[in-house]
Amino acid sequence: MTEPLDLARLQRRLAEFAAVRNWQPYHTPKNLAAALSVEAAELVEIFQWLTPEESSRVMDDPERAHRVTDEVADVLAYLLQFCEVLDIDPLTALAAKIDRNEHRFPRPESEDRG
Secondary structure, eight states: OOOOOOHHHHHHHHHHHHHHTTOGGGOOHHHHHHHHHHHHHHHHHHHTTOOHHHHHTGGGSHHHHHHHHHHHHHHHHHHHHHHHHHTOOHHHHHHHHHHHHHHHSOOOOOSOOO
């Protein structure tokens, strides 16, 4: 039986993968941020000329779905490696950002107040 996936375990796997290949000298915050940007751009490229309707159905095409899934994995891998190098807990960072956005953009008041 396989172990359930979690972010910390995936980060460890990525760190071990890089360590075995002696890639740590290249995994600087600057290089990882650049790599993340490139992978995000490759994800954008898939959608570049699609209409909004076509983009909503992108996962219906097995070839495109595979490309999207691979690019999402690449983006997440570089983001997790970036967080590892800078000792950022991505889930804590996201939770804090959502909290700030909830204060910054409060829930609209209901217009139908009888």
